[in-house]
Amino acid sequence: MxxxxxxxxxxxxxxxxxxxxxxxxxxxxxxxxxxxxxxxxxxxxxxxxxxxxxxLEGYRTRLTGLTADEAGALFLTGLPGAAADLGLGAVAAEARLKLSAALPPELRERAERSRQRIYVDIPGWYQGSEETPRLAEVASAVWGQQRVRIRYERWATPHEVIRTVDPYGVVLKAGRWYLVAGSAHGVRTYRVSRINELESLTETFTRPAGFDLAAHWHEYLATFDARRFLDEAVLRLSAEAFEGIGQVLEPAAARAAAESAAEPDADGWTQVIVPVESAERALPTLLSLGVGAEVVGPPSLREKMRRTLAGMLARYEGGGQAQE
Incomplete structure (x- = not known):
């Protein structure tokens, strides 16, 4: 085709x-x-x-009556889950049928074989899909270039804020939907599942000339870890723990650890530097490294790890009672 x-x-x-x-x-x-x-x-x-x-002069393929909505949903015909999330499931399916009908028989059969043999599953392992009740409203505002007012729940304090934004586009990343929007503070990214309320305003907006959603998103990802990892942890890892660090740490943190690795000491342990968001958020991950890891610094994180392990040891040595 x-x-x-x-x-x-x-x-x-x-x-x-x-x-x-x-x-x-x-x-x-x-x-x-x-x-x-x-x-x-x-x-x-x-x-x-x-x-x-x-x-042959004058020959044209015929797409049998694609509507404007169906033409707009063509890019989603291979992602039925994403199309359904955006409220375009039926439209994308109809566009796919019309495309299939326009193909010669042999190519139609080939396309069907591909559909039966290749399936794209967006969400990562061990996580369910997020509830995004406002996604259809967000998508509608994106299509119509409609300015919106959102009540948004964020991690930082104050946790709930109200923002007036210009919705430039939506991005599906690892099963999570994000809104990329212009605001008084520049282009910002909002997780759609955390939009508690959305009100479409009467005014429309004009997209910035030359704004490219894909290019912006790639730039956003390139600086994401630098903005998120505000601290570092110094670890000593056994040979086994160092080899398996990629299965425990996030990819960016695992790469940084590998790049910072010193030569193994006399005991075969390797010292690495791991970027972390904070001591509180790093603790569960560091505990999952088990006995093959020792926190060397900073002192506050080492002390927090020591107190946590001491409390766990006291719990087990005390012989906990089974609950009825």
Whole structure:
């Protein structure tokens, strides 16, 4: 289908040009051109310096009556869960059916085989999907470029704030929906599940010229860990704990630990520096490293770890009573 649309929009293209654009081999292009011809597509090839593949003059593929909403939902046809979250499940399904109907029989069968063999599951392991009752309202404001007032629950104090924002777009990251919006303080990111109330205002807004949602999100992620990890923990790790640190720590923290690793000491233990948000939030993760890890510093974190372990030991040595 991609090759067919390329030929329809660009006219003549060589096998090499098609291969480069579609990121496949020239042999694959030859095979696909033969499949298109066998499916009844009026396609012919010309040899020579000015040769290439062409569609018969006047031929056009027909997408059978796509509506504006269906055209807008095309990018979600492979993500039924995301489409449903946005209230576009039925629209995306209808667009997918119309696209399938427009394909030649052989390509339709090939598309169906792909659908049956590839499935994208967005959420990570060991976490359920979040409740996002305001997502449809958020999406509607994004489509309509409608300014909104939100009551938002955040981690910092005060925990509940009211913000007036211009919703630029929504992002699905690891099963979590986020709103990227302009505000009086610049572009900000809000977790949709923490929007407790949303009111659409009468005024609309104009998106900043040149604003690219994907580019902004990648830049946001690049600085996210730097903004979140405000402290460090110095650890000594046994060889076994050091080898398995990637299974316990977040990827960014595990990478930082590996990059900071000193040479193993005489006992085979390695000292590393691990970025952490705070001592309180780091403690459960550090405890999960078990006996193969020792907190060296800072002193306040080491003391907090010592008190926690002492309390746990006292609990077990005291012989707790089973509850009835």
């Amino acid at each position: 991609s090759a067919l649309l390329l030929l329809q929009t660009r006219g003549r293209m060589t096998a090499q040009e098609l291969a480069d654009t579609l990121e496949v081999s020239v042999r694959t292009v030859y095979r696909d051109m033969e499949s298109l011809c066998a499916s009844g597509i009026p396609l012919y090839g010309e040899s020579g310096p000015d040769g290439g593949y062409r569609l």
